[in-house]
Amino acid sequence: MSHPLLSRIDSPADLKRLSRAELKQLAVELRDYLLQNVARTGGHLSSNLGTVELTIALHHVFDTPTDRLVWDVGHQTYPHKILTGRRDRMPTLRQYGGMSGFPRRDESEYDTFGTAHSSTSISAALGMAIGAQLRGEARKAVAIIGDGAMTAGMAFEALNNGGVPHHGKMADLLVVLNDNDMSISPPVGALNRYLARLMSGRFYAQARESAKQVLSNVPPLFELAKKLEEHAKGLVVPATIFEEFGFNYVGPIDGHDLDSLIPTLENLRDRGGPQFLHVVTKKGYGYKLAEADPIAYHGPGKFDPAVGLKKPAASDAPPKPTFTQVFGQWLCDMAAHDTRLVAITPAMREGSGMVEFHQKFPGRYFDVGIAEQHAVTFAGGLACEGLKPVVAIYSTFLQRGYDQLIHDIALQNLPVVFALDRAGVVGADGATHMGAYDIAYVRCIPNMSLIAPADENETRQALSAAYAQNHPVAVRYPRGSGAGVAVQPTLDALPWGKGEVRRQASAVAGQPRIAILAFGTLLYPALQAAEALNATVANMRFIKPLDTALVAELARTHDVIVTVEEGCVMGGAGSAVLEALGQLGLPRQTLTLGLRDEFLEHGDPAKLLSLQGLDAAGIERQIRERFLGAASDTQAQAAVPAASNVTPLVTPLRG
Structure with a gap:
């Protein structure tokens, strides 16, 4: 369809000139434009389809960017980006050098706070509201948070702080609860049940039916009552929890009804102090396939909107299993054992590959909601009672439970296994989801061990090795599939703390003897580079405990030690090897290769690894330049341009 209204919207100021009828037509055009573009690029879909009207209403009512909008998580901000001057950049969404899939302060002045992890919006918006007070500036701060994100303790910490006076003044803060009954996985917990009761309570249902009977004989009043129905819910079922925090609660109202949204937001905009608006939306709204299966359409790749997501044909060759799938199968097999x-x-049931485990072992499956700190300490409590907890968590999400990892697990030396998914370069989600730091932040903790398997089968063996220990162990593995190594169905474990030599170099007169120590899946590009370099390659597997005997053997028989890892160089596995060489009294020429000291841009993972010099060509080139005098002819052509000609991966943050 054509988009005559949308094509005229270059900033939120253009929205303010539209009539209510035109705004409704704009919503239709915006939803279609969104669907067509995400189908071409891939990205988050269900959540964005559900926030079209809410986004239009917020920008229509508030004076953005002077008034601050903070979108929690931020994966639902494509409509926001389209309406704030970035419509023409949608074809570049989540691609290297293109538009981010999340809010970024360096991308637009309308992105007031960078978000991609959950439950930070109320804290940030409260800080902005107090900041405006301190500076004597009259502006509003609005946090838009989903019902899944409201399960996190940080959201309640912010509510607890936001509902009280600060230096005698209440903050002008509006919290919009976008209640779509769905985060990424189905939501869980007491709060979600409470929110559900607001919509389905027996008292409300009885009052509603009684009102219908009374008003059905007076059609005009009956129609009016239907329009006010959502407003009435807030009166019939008082939102005690939010009122007790000191917020004026309004709602629930229909988040797809501009006739409800706009006047309600206008009223709340003009009121001072902390306000809480509860809106009800539907993920995937307006696209029937996404409405029916919002999880499948949460973050699809490219697809045809007319057809929907393609289901694999019976004749299709089965794809290589992902590391996440390998973990999910191991979890089921070990649980049976x-x-x-x-x-x-x-x-993160779906993202962490736990759907089958949940189905087979429902009594041993625990989804604690978006509460990483609680997840870690909860696992510690289970371990105290003789159970063997396995915490499936993304590398960047374990960052949110770091104090608990140290204080509640490692300090007490509790046998908890951490399956660190999305370790290393993740691609289109960008800097907020890059698992760049877990090697550095895990290996420095006493009692903790850390394994980096090289492929699918080693991942299964590494998990078994971790599970057999009586202390905390983390196993890190990347997003997606690996080398395609067949996974054995046994529960055999890797030999604890032992690496292996995968390629032995031949002696060549006049050439330095090079040993490449590879950690994790970069073993395979290291092997490719070693063929061209005539280098020895060790699959180290264990970052902690490091196989110091193997390190010593390689140092004594080689002139050069090179480490390769898909994690930050600073404090990483290469640092562990350097520490070991120093303690062993074996000084050698060394080169540590890994992710540079910078935040990685979003983009194709293979491209990002290449830009970091961590593909086979980059590993070979860097070793040649450092130890062999020059790159080969082939490598010279593929070398990264001079620094002065390289576009920075991250633009400096806006001040």
Whole structure:
């Protein structure tokens, strides 16, 4: 369809000139434009289809960017980006050098706060509201948070702080609860049940039916009552929890009804102090396939909107299993073998590959909601009672439970297994989801061990090795599939703390003897580079405990030691090797290769690894330049341009 209204919207100021009828037509055009573009690029879909009207209403009512909008998580901000001057950049969404899939302060002045992890919006918006007070500036701060994100403790910490006076003044803060009954996985917990009761309580249902009977004989009043129905819910079922925090609660109202949204937001805009608006939306709204299956359409790749997501044909060759799938199968197999195993996820059942485990072992599956700190300490409590907890968690999400990892697990030396998914370069989600730091932040903790398997089969063996220990162990593995190594169905474990030599260099007179110590899946590009370099390659597997005997052997028989890892160089596995060489008294020429000291841009993972010099060509080139005098002819052509000609991966943050 054509988009005559949308094509005229270059900033939120253009929205303010539209009539209510035109705004409704704009919503139709915006939803279609969104669907067509995401189908071409891939990205988050269901959540964005659900926030079209809410986004239009917020920008129509508030004076953005002077008034601050903070979108929690931020994966639902494509309509926001389209309406704030970035419509023509949608074809570049989540591609290297293109538009981010999340709000970024360096991308637009309308992106007031960078978000991609959950439950930070109320804290940030409160800080902005107090900041405006301190500076004597009259502006509003609005946090838009989903019902899944409201399960996190940080959201309640912010509510607790936001509902009280600060230096005698209440903050002008509006919290919009976008209640779509769905985060990424189905939401869980007491709060979600409470929100559901607002919509389905027996008292409300009885009052509603009685009103219908009374008013059905007076059609005009009956129609008016239907329009006010959502408003009435807030009166019939008082939102005690939010009122007790000191917020004026309004709602629930229909988040797809501009006739409800706009006047309600206008009223709340003009009121001072902390306000709480509860809106009800539907993920995937307006696209029937996404409405029917919002999880499948949460973050699809490219697809035809007329057809929907393609289901694999029976004749299609099965794809290589992903590391996440390997973990999910191991979890089920180990649970069948050992009844002590319990599995925990912070609201990432699908993403962490735990759907089958949940189905087979429902009594041993625990989704604690978006509450990573609680997930870690909860696992510690289970371990104290003789159970064997496995916490499936993304590398960047474990960052949110770091104090608990140190204080509640490692300090007490509790046998908890951490399955660190999305370790290393993740691609289109960008800097907020890059698993760049877990090697550095895990290996420095006493009692913790850390394994980096090289492929699918080693991942299964590494998990078994971790599970067999009586202390905390993390196993890191990347997003997607690996080398395609066949996975054995046994529960055999890797030999604890032992690496292996995968390629032995031949002696060549006049050439330095080079040993490449590879950690994790970069073993395979290291092997490719070693063929061209005539280098030895060790698959180290264990970052902690490091196989110091193997390190010593390689140092004594080689002139050059090169480490390769898909994690930050600073404090990483290469640092562990350097520390070991120093303690062993074996000084050698060394080169540590890994992710540079910078935040990585979003883009294709293979391209990002290439830009970091971590593909086979980059590893070979850097070793040649450092130790062999020059790159080969082939490598010279593929070399990264001079620094002065390289576009920075991250633009400096807007001040």
